[in-house]
Amino acid sequence: MNPSAELTDNGGAKPRALPLLSFGKSGFADKFFQKLTAFFAFLILFLAFLTALTLWQASAPTFHKMGWNFLTSSDWDPINGIFGSVPFVYGTIVSSMVALFIAVPFGLGISLFLTELAPMKMRDPVAFLVEILAAIPSVVYGLWGIFLLAPFMRVHVDPVLEALGGALRLPFFKGPSTGLSLFTAGVILSIMILPTITAISREVFEAVPNTYRESARALGATSWETILLSVLKPSRVGLLGAIMLALGRALGETMAVTMVIGNTPQVSINLLAPAHSMASVIANEFSEAVSDLHISALAEIGLLLMVITLVLNIVAHLLVWATAAKFQK
Amino acid sequence: MIDELAEKDKKKEKKKVENQEHRGEARKIEVAHHENEGEQHSLKMKAEGVCAWFGTKQALYDVNMAIYEKDVTAIIGPSGCGKSTLIRCFNRMHETVPGSRFAGDIFLEKDSIFDPRMDPVVVRRRVGMVFQKPTPFPTLSIYDNVAIGLRLNGMRDKKVLDEVVEKSLRKAALWEEVKDSLQKAGGALSGGQQQRLCIARALAIELEVLLMDEPCSALDPISTTKIEELIHELRQNYTIIIVTHNMQQAARVSQRTAFMLNGKLIEYDATEKMFTNPENKLTEDYITGRFG
Numbered sequence: 101m102n103p104s105a106e107l108t109d110n111g112g113a114k115p116r117a118l119p120l121l122s123f124g125k126s127g128f129a130d131k132f133f134q135k136l137t138a139f140f141a142f143l144i145l146f147l148a149f150l151t152a153l154t155l156w157q158a159s160a161p162t163f164h165k166m167g168w169n170f171l172t173s174s175d176w177d178p179i180n181g182i183f184g185s186v187p188f189v190y191g192t193i194v195s196s197m198v199a200l201f202i203a204v205p206f207g208l209g210i211s212l213f214l215t216e217l218a219p220m221k222m223r224d225p226v227a228f229l230v231e232i233l234a235a236i237p238s239v240v241y242g243l244w245g246i247f248l249l250a251p252f253m254r255v256h257v258d259p260v261l262e263a264l265g266g267a268l269r270l271p272f273f274k275g276p277s278t279g280l281s282l283f284t285a286g287v288i289l290s291i292m293i294l295p296t297i298t299a300i301s302r303e304v305f306e307a308v309p310n311t312y313r314e315s316a317r318a319l320g321a322t323s324w325e326t327i328l329l330s331v332l333k334p335s336r337v338g339l340l341g342a343i344m345l346a347l348g349r350a351l352g353e354t355m356a357v358t359m360v361i362g363n364t365p366q367v368s369i370n371l372l373a374p375a376h377s378m379a380s381v382i383a384n385e386f387s388e389a390v391s392d393l394h395i396s397a398l399a400e401i402g403l404l405l406m407v408i409t410l411v412l413n414i415v416a417h418l419l420v421w422a423t424a425a426k427f428q429k
Numbered sequence: 430m431i432d433e434l435a436e437k438d439k440k441k442e443k444k445k446v447e448n449q450e451h452r453g454e455a456r457k458i459e460v461a462h463h464e465n466e467g468e469q470h471s472l473k474m475k476a477e478g479v480c481a482w483f484g485t486k487q488a489l490y491d492v493n494m495a496i497y498e499k500d501v502t503a504i505i506g507p508s509g510c511g512k513s514t515l516i517r518c519f520n521r522m523h524e525t526v527p528g529s530r531f532a533g534d535i536f537l538e539k540d541s542i543f544d545p546r547m548d549p550v551v552v553r554r555r556v557g558m559v560f561q562k563p564t565p566f567p568t569l570s571i572y573d574n575v576a577i578g579l580r581l582n583g584m585r586d587k588k589v590l591d592e593v594v595e596k597s598l599r600k601a602a603l604w605e606e607v608k609d610s611l612q613k614a615g616g617a618l619s620g621g622q623q624q625r626l627c628i629a630r631a632l633a634i635e636l637e638v639l640l641m642d643e644p645c646s647a648l649d650p651i652s653t654t655k656i657e658e659l660i661h662e663l664r665q666n667y668t669i670i671i672v673t674h675n676m677q678q679a680a681r682v683s684q685r686t687a688f689m690l691n692g693k694l695i696e697y698d699a700t701e702k703m704f705t706n707p708e709n710k711l712t713e714d715y716i717t718g719r720f721g
């Protein structure tokens with residue numbers, strides 16, 4: 101029997117696997133690849149664990165000296181060997197909150213527009229433009245922040261906020277401002293996390309089956325009611341996940357923040373005052389640390405930052421998975 | 430202005446008369462059919478020259494179809510022939526698909542549903558819809574799923590809502606099964622119960638016409654029987670248009686049947702006649718299972 105006859109015998113009905121692509125009967129290759137990928141997955145976990153362990157060991161001297169005071173003190177005096185992390189934790193969290201406050205409404209608005217309202221032809225190009233913001237290196241954001249954003253804030257935005265704060269007796273906006281402040285850091289961060297929020301919430305919205313939108317419409321819901329009822333409500337949890345992932349990114353951001361936050365370790369409710377952040381203090385002081393204790397304190401701040409972002413990211417991922425699983429049923 | 434409108438109305442009337450004359454034959458059969466039933470059915474909805482497109486692809490070609498009040502009208506035909514597209518034109522859902530286009534006209538009683546003064550939202554409240562896959566809102570309770578239509582209409586009175594929820598669930602033959610668990614999530618019900626919940630949800634707003642797009646194709650035989658019984662019940666008060674792939678189902682539940690093929694309405698007549706003595710060879714072939 102010649103091979104071509106065999107081919108025609110089989111017909112188009114049952115195409116055979118090409119010998120080159122099959123891994124043989126034993127399935128050895130399959131098993132090997134499974135083991136290999138599992139190994140890489142564990143390697144990453146192991147590296148994360150190793151990092152944490154190293155930081156832990158490196159921070160032992162400060163922990164020994166400061167104890168829990170490290171977490172509650174707001175004095176940061178490397179010369180006299182007093183280290184309290186509060187100003188940095190405060191600066192990191194508040195600048196990230198400002199960023200969320202600005203970026204969440206914008207990001208959700210953009211992704212709702214892209215998934216629900218925009219004409220089909222516009223959707224992918226606009227999404228691409230927003231997502232490309234994520235590709236800009238953060239030091240470039242920082243430069244832009246120093247040369248353009250900070251002066252702009254000082255001249256145009258901060259005075260308005262000051263006036264507003266004065267009128268409403270809010271303690272958040274008090275002058276005079278130099279443009280280098282918690283608030284400016286928050287604004288830069290908000291631009292940097294916008295792509296994260298937009299991309300993930302877009303994914304969450306797109307996971308909502310179209311049938312929900314259709315049934316809302318068929319009940320006589322207006323466009324806005326349809327979005328509220330069949331898109332926003334079912335994706336609440338997923339959106340929370342998107343926001344927390346963005347928060348994770350904002351917390352760890354270093355360069356851009358360092359360049360505009362003013363690098364002053366103080367705790368002030370005034371958002372127009374300069375401040376400091378966990379990532380910036382490590383970047384700024386590590387190379388010129390005055391003592392071993394100083395280095396150890398920076399390592400402990402690193403550990404703290406790692407724990408905070410890790411916990412946040414895990415919770416966020418669990419939330420996103422939970423919503424996705426709900427729709428697959 | 431008013432004169433102009435009256436003039437327009439007259440023209441429509443005239444067109445209607447012409448159309449009825451045109452379909453003289455169908456009317457004869459329908460009369461016979463109604464003598465059997467002993468009731469007089471008036472025109473509820475009417476499609477005139479309906480064409481529909483998705484982008485450049487045309488899905489419907491010049492469909493003319495009269496829907497009679499308190500009749501069950503079945504639409505049958507092979508997959509992709511445009512059944513869903515047609516019924517989605519009846520409540521202006523077709524236009525919600527991006528890139529879709531529509532031509533022709535559809536009347537709900539005397540009014541064109543495409544009249545600029547007609548709000549599509551209002552059309553959809555009068556002409557409700559049940560989909561193939563049960564689609565209760567997953568985050569809402571059973572109660573809220575039924576009440577949502579009224580809430581969208583601005584109804585806040587708890588007493589009225591309670592009343593309507595119970596009435597609608599009773600009409601959808603679901604009340605006995607869920608009355609003790611109204612606060613449970615709608616998604617926690619079985620498929621058949623979910624579909625009846627969707628019917629209850631549609632009935633809660635004061636609708637007149639109920640469109641059903643293969644309402645049983647995702648359900649087991651027992652649930653299917655329940656929905657079919659329900660359709661018989663609902664017929665007392667509502668006009669129903671049902672798309673189905675199941676020929677027996679069409680024969681069981683409907684008074685009139687339409688057969689579609691490739692976006693065209695091939696034949697439309699009393700169900701009895703369609704299934705025993707169709708005019709068109711294509712209809713006969715389809716019904717006897719020679720294609721599709």
Ligand SMILES: Nc1ncnc2c1ncn2[C@@H]1O[C@H](COP(=O)(O)OP(=O)(O)OP(=O)(O)O)[C@@H](O)[C@H]1O
Nearest residue numbers: 483486488506507508509510511512513514515526
């Ligand atoms: N959203 C859409 N975009 C593009 N084309 C569509 C869309 N929906 C339907 N069509 C096309 O329109 C035609 C009619 O589709 P329709 O869904 O009305 O068929 P159907 O008779 O309901 O089929 P089925 O029995 O499978 O539900 C089909 O050729 C289909 O490919």
Ligand SMILES: [Mg+2]
Nearest residue numbers: 512513514642
């Ligand atoms: Mg269909």
